[in-house]
Amino acid sequence: MTTAPPAFPQPRVCPHLPPPAYAELRQGPALRRVTTHAGQLAWLVTRYDQARTLLKDPRLSSDRRRPGFPVISVQVRLLTERKRQALIGMDPPEHDVQRRMFLPDFTVKKVGERRADIERIVHEALDDMTEHGPPADLYRDFALPVPFRVICRLLGAPWEDRDFFQDAIRRLVRTFDTAEGRQAGAELLAYFEYLVTECKTRPDAAGLIGRLAGTGRISDDDLALAAMSLLIAGHETTAAMISLGAVTLMENPEQLAAIRADPEAIKPAVEELLRFQSIADSANLRVATADIELDGVVIRAGEGVLVPGSLANRDAEIFEDPDTFDVRRDAGGHIAFGYGRHQCLGQNLARLELQIALTALWQRIPTLRMTVSAQELTARPPGAIQGIDALPVTW
């Protein structure tokens, strides 16, 4: 008798914790079969070492258009239809050429130069929130606008257009309806095509778009798609991490106290939050372009591979007592930003934003607390960047 492979990904019960059934998957083999959203059979990688090995393997493609690419959501389905792919859906050599065009804006040094700007943005959001509250919605009033403003400035996307961006992005990334998602994606892309064209006529155009528009290094269409993709990737994940990070810290008051007592403690704490929450499983999808043998299993060419951080980052061989949240542990080896050539371009920006936001939050509002329990927060559907869309708080 055989049983059908389990569905993957699965829904979270608490938004800041992996689905309970993942604990059992971790006890099983390092590679096993699962069933995707689209009903495909695909390989699931459950261990850290195998995850890192495969994410570096050039025989795994990120190209969403390839037959067999694992479709875990409506959003991935939409990407499989796209003629052109953004960075996350590219393979070498195109991937490496484009990534190197964007790198100068994301180095540790360049990101560090943004510290004062990010601090100002964080404090202005907290000024607004404390003027109007309590109560407040920590997601809407803080976790979302902070990284949104930061990435708009980095790209050179006008903040005045934020209502359009936020509405269209919400329709694109939250929908279960392919037609609605396709429409929202088309609106966003058309906006960025206009913005790129407009930047070419202005020598003073700011940000990454201003730096690259009209240089001949990248086509207008590719730059527009890249800007749209960086705008979404650059805030959706960080907003989720700030809000869920606040939840996890409020759930662990003794560890929050340790962070508040020592300004340096926030750095390892952010790494532990990244490991513990592992919100971006949906970024680590691949399809094999050749047969790959690993651990006595053969992944056949054309088969999909899922490499979720929420499993690898809780591998007990690497992270002792992995289900315990411990801001004092060395979590630096986590693959919450992915691994291999696609590892998050904006990781150092995300680190800095999280460190600043989660420090300032309790400096300004020491008595911050949730008005609902963590279990009552609504988790996003599996296949999305994991997070919440509302976080009711008071102080």
Add this chain to the structure above:
Amino acid sequence: MSVEADQRVCVGAGLCALTAPGVFDQDENGLVVVLEGTPSGKARDEALRAERLCPSGAVRVGRSHG
């Protein structure tokens, strides 16, 4: 111990510059450069850690020279 870095495979994640700032840096293009080819003490430990974290294999720390 000698430290090497390969810009051809570097993906500019910056983890080496973050982890071992006395040993590695990123040039203005975001690619790895070696600041200290033969680190010792704390810098040596940091270089080994950077090698472990590097997502592309661009950072290599040789162990043959003690």
